[in-house]
Amino acid sequence: MSKSANxxxxxxxxxxxxxxxGFGLAMYIAAVSxxxxxxxxxxxxLMRLSSFAPARWLAFAYTQLFRGLALYVLIIWVYFGLAxxxxxxxxxxxxxxxxxxxxxxxxxxxxxxxxxxxxDRGQVEAATAIGLSKAQIFRSVVGPQALRKIAPATGNQxxxxxxxxAILSVIGVPELMHETQRLAQYYFRPFEFxxxxxxxxxxxxxxxxxxxxxxxRKLSNKTVESKRFFSFxxxxxxxx
Amino acid sequence: xxxxxxxWGIIRDNFGALMNGLKITLYIAFAGLTIxxxxxxxxxLMRLSRSRTASxxxxxxxxxxxxxxxxxLLYWIYYGVxxxxxxxxxxxxxxxxxxxxxxxAYMAEVYRGGLNAVDPGQREAALAMGLRRSQAFxxxxxxxxxxxxxxxxxxxxxxxxxxxxxxxVIGVTDMLYVAQVVSLRTFTPFELYSAAGxxxxxxxxxxxxxxxxxxxxxxxxxxxx
Numbered sequence: 001m002s003k004s005a006n007x008x009x010x011x012x013x014x015x016x017x018x019x020x021x022g023f024g025l026a027m028y029i030a031a032v033s034x035x036x037x038x039x040x041x042x043x044x045x046l047m048r049l050s051s052f053a054p055a056r057w058l059a060f061a062y063t064q065l066f067r068g069l070a071l072y073v074l075i076i077w078v079y080f081g082l083a084x085x086x087x088x089x090x091x092x093x094x095x096x097x098x099x100x101x102x103x104x105x106x107x108x109x110x111x112x113x114x115x116x117x118x119x120d121r122g123q124v125e126a127a128t129a130i131g132l133s134k135a136q137i138f139r140s141v142v143g144p145q146a147l148r149k150i151a152p153a154t155g156n157q158x159x160x161x162x163x164x165x166a167i168l169s170v171i172g173v174p175e176l177m178h179e180t181q182r183l184a185q186y187y188f189r190p191f192e193f194x195x196x197x198x199x200x201x202x203x204x205x206x207x208x209x210x211x212x213x214x215x216x217r218k219l220s221n222k223t224v225e226s227k228r229f230f231s232f233x234x235x236x237x238x239x240x
Numbered sequence: 241x242x243x244x245x246x247x248w249g250i251i252r253d254n255f256g257a258l259m260n261g262l263k264i265t266l267y268i269a270f271a272g273l274t275i276x277x278x279x280x281x282x283x284x285l286m287r288l289s290r291s292r293t294a295s296x297x298x299x300x301x302x303x304x305x306x307x308x309x310x311x312x313l314l315y316w317i318y319y320g321v322x323x324x325x326x327x328x329x330x331x332x333x334x335x336x337x338x339x340x341x342x343x344x345a346y347m348a349e350v351y352r353g354g355l356n357a358v359d360p361g362q363r364e365a366a367l368a369m370g371l372r373r374s375q376a377f378x379x380x381x382x383x384x385x386x387x388x389x390x391x392x393x394x395x396x397x398x399x400x401x402x403x404x405x406x407x408x409v410i411g412v413t414d415m416l417y418v419a420q421v422v423s424l425r426t427f428t429p430f431e432l433y434s435a436a437g438x439x440x441x442x443x444x445x446x447x448x449x450x451x452x453x454x455x456x457x458x459x460x461x462x463x464x465x
Contacts, residue, residue, distance in 0.1 A: 007324070068444035070402035073416065073437050080423075081433040085244045159307075166309035170409060177311060190319035198316055202307040 011187035012196045015179075022179035023200055029093070029168060029175060030161040033100035037161075038154065040101060041108030048113050059109070066106025071167050075099045079171040096168035103164075104157055111157070115150035116142060148219045155212030159205050166201070176200060250428045251435045257422065258435060261415035268335050268412065269401040275340025276396065280347025287352055298348065305345035310403050314338040318410045335407035343400050350392045354385035387458050394451035398444050405440065415439065 012019070047059035066074075079095040082088075119142050127137040169178035176197055184193035251258075286298035305313075318334035321327065329337070358381050366376035408417035419432040 064445055064448075065441060068441040068448070069437060070405040070440060072406045073433070073440055076416070076420075076429075077433040077437050081430040084427075085246075085430040087244070163307075163309040166311045167406065169311070177309070177315075180312075181315065184315075184319065188323075190315070191321065191324035194312060194316035194320040198308045198312045201309055201312060202304060205307040 007192065008189065009192055009196075011183070011189050012192050015183045015187075018179050018183065019176065019196070019200070022174060022176035023204070025093075025173070026162065026165045026175040026177075026201075027204060029097055029100065029165045029173070030158065033097045033165075034104060034154075034158045034161050036097070036101035037104035037108050037157070040105035041112050044105060044109035045112035045116060048109065049116060063106045063109055066103050067110070069103065071099065071103055071164050072170065074103060075167060075171060092168070092171045092173045095171060096165075096173050100161055100164060100168075104161055107160075108154065108157055111150050111153040112146070115146040115153075118149050119145045148216075151212065151216050151219055155209060155215070158208055158212070162204050162208060163201060244430070247428055247431050250422075250426055250431045254418070254422050254432065255435075257418045258415055258432075258439070261413060261418035262439060264332075264412060265401070265404050265407075265414040265416075268332060268339065268407060268414065269397065269404040271332075271336035272339025272343050272400045272404065273397050275336065276343025276347045276400070277393075279340060279344035281351055283344055283348035284351035284355065287348060288355060302345045302348050305341055310338060310342050311406055311409070313341060314406065314410060331407065331410045331412040334410060335404065335412050339400050339403055339407075342403065343396055346396045346399065347393065350389055350396060351385070353392070354389035355381060357388050358384045390458060391451050391455040394447060394454065398447050398451075401444060401447075402440070 044059045044062055047055040048063070050056060075096065078099050079090060079092065083090055083095075123141055123145065124137060127141040132141070165175055166177035168175055169181060172178065180193050180197040184190040187193070283298045283301055286294040287302070289295055308316075314335065317338050318329055318331065322329055322334075362380055362384065363376055366380040367373070371379065404414070405416050408414050408420065411417070415436050419429075419436045423429040423432045
């Protein structure tokens with residue numbers, strides 16, 4: 001028999017600072033990549049809805065590609081593969097954020113598209129009738145109404161990005177999962193460290209969904225039906 | 241700067257090995273799906289049961305499994321649980337269990353949605369005819385729910401297949417593992433990872449397309465009332 005496996009959290013508490021540093025980095029990565037993904041997602045959604053056919057095809061191919069790829073595959077392709085082909089040296093964190101942003105933008109663009117399509121046609125017609133330009137219509141009529149519809153799905157995507165950020169550990173980004181692996185090996189306390197990391201991710205996910213729930217409430221004028229507060233959703237499919 | 245020359249020969253030489261790895265990726269995704277189909281149904285039935293405790297446990301399980309990254313779950317099982325209980329999982333079974341646990345949380349919601357979508361009148365009629373509750377479930381409610389459940393199940397499978405690519409980190413000799421090992425030897429990561437990526441996208445897009453046509457096909461009878 002190897003060591004007796006007494007549950008011992010002391011090593012975990014001893015390395016609390018390092019773990020929290022990793023946790024902060026994971027949240028930073030998720031936040032930055034989601035902000036980039038929202039910007040990309042809006043562009044791609046507008047391209048898919050444009051009247052210019054090649055733009056539509058390009059956007060369609062983009063969503064299919066990035067929704068079909070696994071994060072792990074894309075990240076090692078970018079960090080190990082592309083770096084060799086282009087003879088560049090990417091910082092792991094840059095490669096990670098770009099990859100996360102690309103994948104999430106594929107999902108978000110579909111959300112945005114359906115959000116924009118869900119706005120009543122009459123709204124656009126009325127706005128056109130009173131003489132607003134296309135850009136004005138999007139900014140002050142369709143956009144705000146679509147925003148209300150896409151807020152929940154965007155929150156789900158943020159939650160997924162937090163979870164997915166763990167995969168960045170494979171290219172050596174010192175985020176929570178990477179630090180946990182390192183420390184679990186050092187102290188040989190894998191159960192304690194991975195349980196703690198799992199709990200941190202879970203709490204982060206819970207917290208972010210709570211914030212988005214408040215945001216949703218702010219955006220909708222109606223009182224939101226009594227949803228349970230401490231619950232969250234992710235996208236409908238396991239997305240890694 | 242010299243132009244990078246894409247070496248097709250490397251892909252041609254290792255195509256068989258990559259396909260063998262792909263087989264393992266598919267096996268592990270199917271094993272995960274099988275666990276998810278069974279465990280997910282149990283969780284969904286608990287969630288819908290009248291016992292508040294059972295419902296709470298099932299709800300918490302779903303939330304927990306959706307809130308923990310697959311990679312953390314994988315390491316937790318393969319290294320953590322193994323060390324704590326003095327067990328030894330094979331990489332394959334640890335991967336299948338992790339995928340199955342994650343998948344079951346998603347499948348539970350799929351089942352729940354499908355079962356809730358069946359008109360309650362169907363169940364009442366079945367009970368009024370004298371069927372037992374289990375009979376009503378097996379012969380009346382479930383078959384109707386299946387129509388609604390199948391398309392999202394295919395999507396869950398796609399998610400698990402994408403998730404399955406990560407299991408090479410604990411040493412499952414899947415497609416990505418093959419690509420890594422060969423490119424370490426030949427230093428052609430770009431060619432091999434590109435090939436793996438193209439194969440993966442082709443499969444997931446094909447399955448998604450299949451799911452879409454299935455939805456159209458199964459949806460046809462849906463409006464028949």
